Amino acid sequence: MNIKELNEELRKVESDEQMRILIFRTEQKMRGVFHGKTVNTIIIKNGYARYTYVDSKIKGCCKIEKLHQYVTF
Incomplete structure (x- = not known):
């Protein structure tokens, strides 16, 4: 799977489980x-994604x- 395909899969995510599988893969x-x-x-929890960045205090x-x-592979 290339980067473009990964980002297409990211657009289709509709549940916590799908997101976990995509990140795991x-x-x-x-x-x-x-x-x-x-x-x-x-x-990933209860339909929300919380994320932080390396060397930054930015949280999303x-x-x-x-x-x-907000994020891409």
């Missing part, structure tokens, strides 16, 4: 769409259906 680093920084941690939170607008 790849060891690619995720990056912030706006900041370009590498995502350090991502927590969004519904998993919207996550592709």
